[in-house]
Amino acid sequence: xxxxxxxxxxxxxxxxxxxxxxxxxxxxxxxxxxxxxxxxxxxxxxxxxxxxxxxxxxxxxxxxxxxxxxxxxxxxxxxxxxxxxxxxxxxxxxxxxxxxxxxxxxxxxxxxxxxxxxxxxxxxxxxxxxxxxxxxxxxxxxxxxxxxxxxxxxxxxxxxxxxxxxxxxxxxxxxxxxxxxxxxxxxxxxxxxxxxxxxxxxxxxxxxxxxxxxxxxxxxxxxxxxxxxxxxxxxxxxxxxxxxxxxxxxxxxxx
Numbered sequence: 420x421x422x423x424x425x426x427x428x429x430x431x432x433x434x435x436x437x438x439x440x441x442x443x444x445x446x447x448x449x450x451x452x453x454x455x456x457x458x459x460x461x462x463x464x465x466x467x468x469x470x471x472x473x474x475x476x477x478x479x480x481x482x483x484x485x486x487x488x489x490x491x492x493x494x495x496x497x498x499x500x501x502x503x504x505x506x507x508x509x510x511x512x513x514x515x516x517x518x519x520x521x522x523x524x525x526x527x528x529x530x531x532x533x534x535x536x537x538x539x540x541x542x543x544x545x546x547x548x549x550x551x552x553x554x555x556x557x558x559x560x561x562x563x564x565x566x567x568x569x570x571x572x573x574x575x576x577x578x579x580x581x582x583x584x585x586x587x588x589x590x591x592x593x594x595x596x597x598x599x600x601x602x603x604x605x606x607x608x609x610x611x612x613x614x615x616x617x618x619x620x621x622x623x624x625x626x627x628x629x630x631x632x633x634x635x636x637x638x639x640x641x642x643x644x645x646x647x648x649x650x651x652x653x654x655x656x657x658x659x660x661x662x663x664x665x666x667x668x669x670x671x672x673x674x
Contacts (some may be wrong), residue, residue: 422642423583423635425591428607429488430600430630431475434468436498437627442537448639451540459527459534466499470660471627472502477656487511488592490518492582494525502627503594524574528598531565557619558612560597562594565592568615571602579606588634597624607632607644623664628652 438455445453455462464472479487487510493503500521507517533548552560561567572641582591583623593603600625605615624630629651632644652662 421588422636423587424634424642424644425490425582425586425632426510426588426634427486427590428582428632428644429504429592430603431592431594431627432597432600432624432628433464433494433496433499433502433594434505435465435473435626436462436499437465438462439468439663440465445537445540448536449539451537451543453535453537455535459498459530462498464495464498464503467661467663468498468626469501470658471655471663472505473509473554473560474654474658474660475507475627475629477513477658479506481523484511484513485591487513488517489513489589490520490586490591492520492522492525492578492591492593494527494595496527497521499525499594499596503592506592506594515627522578524578525593525595525599527570527596529564529566531562533562533565546608556616558611558616568598568602568605571598572605575599575602575606579603600624600630604630606648623654625650625652625662625664628662631652 437457438453438459441453441455444450457463458616491503491507491512493499503519507519532545534543548562552562558568561570593599601615601619604610604618610618630646630650631648633644633647635643637643655662
């Protein structure tokens, strides 16, 4: 069956980052600001994040070669690039034939004025924004200088158009961030605001968790992507690698 969609599509959040670790320390200490000297784009993986990425690469290596990714689309943020590199190296992808493409549309959601602030920091430094966000909800709330989920979804619509145009009937792995995974699910599964926010409320996307889709022919000329795996972390457990669910920074209260 030839399909207009990728034959297989994997969505993966990067491994645990140094930013996740710093956020946990700031939150547990009741601090207002996350202690990080890097720009968000430059935050690297933690040692555990590297081990998580390697475990996923080992899992891909166990698949038949004809079922492994042919194309890797990756956020330009360092933690995502490091995750993709370790997966490609460990997954025995058919290099150099496997295409690795950085795409800025997969970058982390931009937090603007709230960047590097903890829950306490947002409440203390920007109480009016904290109140507005609680009223509007995270789907539509755009912090000054930042993005709403709708803004992220808009750039991902463009990305999906490119994927169907350039990588139809191919096997595609996307390595990015928590909000990217959720917003891609929103688009691919044709959700509404309430549905995706309910998924978000149920818990964070674990680091290096896999959500995947397979092309399916529903009618004679009607191609669709069928959800296959959701937040799949068995590769980490099989490798005895701890599963972490720290959200990407910064963290603001959920509505």
